[in-house]
Amino acid sequence: MIHLILFILIAIAFVIDARKSLIPNKVTFCGTMIGFIFHACTEGWSGVFFAVIGAITGFTALLLLYFFGALGAGDVKLFAAIGAIMGFTFVLQSMLYAILCAGVIGLILLLIRKQMIKTGHKLATWLVSIVVCQDMGSLLGMKHQKNMKFPFMYAVVPGVALTWYYSFL
Numbered sequence: 001m002i003h004l005i006l007f008i009l010i011a012i013a014f015v016i017d018a019r020k021s022l023i024p025n026k027v028t029f030c031g032t033m034i035g036f037i038f039h040a041c042t043e044g045w046s047g048v049f050f051a052v053i054g055a056i057t058g059f060t061a062l063l064l065l066y067f068f069g070a071l072g073a074g075d076v077k078l079f080a081a082i083g084a085i086m087g088f089t090f091v092l093q094s095m096l097y098a099i100l101c102a103g104v105i106g107l108i109l110l111l112i113r114k115q116m117i118k119t120g121h122k123l124a125t126w127l128v129s130i131v132v133c134q135d136m137g138s139l140l141g142m143k144h145q146k147n148m149k150f151p152f153m154y155a156v157v158p159g160v161a162l163t164w165y166y167s168f169l
Contacts, residue, residue: 003164005034006085010160013078017153023074028081035084051084058083058091075152082160090163098152098159105155 009031013023032055039047058079065071083091 002038002085005031005038006082006160006164009034009078009081009085010157013074014153014157017074017151021151022072023078023153025074025077028074028077031078031081032084035081035086038085050087054083054085054087054091055080056083057088058095061092061095071152075156078156090167093163093166094156094160096159097162098155101158101162102152102155105150109150 009027013027016027017023035055036048036051039051041047043050058081059076062071062076062079066073066076079091079095082094086094
């Protein structure tokens with residue numbers, strides 16, 4: 001049953017994010033509350049603890065990426081909902097796979113748009129500024145750059161699917 005809830009949440013978020021480039025609070029809040037209620041009803045207080053730890057993990061782990069402009073707030077709240085539904089381990093693995101999938105998608109888009117060298121040069125310059133010159137202002141400046149973007153849900157769906165699949169092996 002909990003897997004069906006997860007798939008419905010991901011499907012709704014995917015459709016809305018692909019169409020409107022946002023994930024509404026209603027979707028993420030309902031997903032989080034359903035996770036809390038389901039685990040409270042099936043496992044009692046230990047289930048509530050399970051859902052709280054998962055939600056906090058999903059939210060806080062992606063908050064840093066939000067501050068740098070890599071993700072929207074809806075993506076962060078979605079991972080809180082995923083954590084509330086599936087727990088700590090699942091949400092961490094989903095984040096890892098989603099970030100890896102996003103990297104692959106980003107590289108493919110850079111290759112298609114022939115921007116690999118330009119973007120690589122820009123990243124190398126930022127890296128030198130941050131590491132060698134210890135200029136953290138350039139790190140914050142990354143958020144305000146015009147970057148190529150795509151809905152993170154394009155990476156979340158395969159990330160969650162991979163996590164779900166490997167949880168049964």
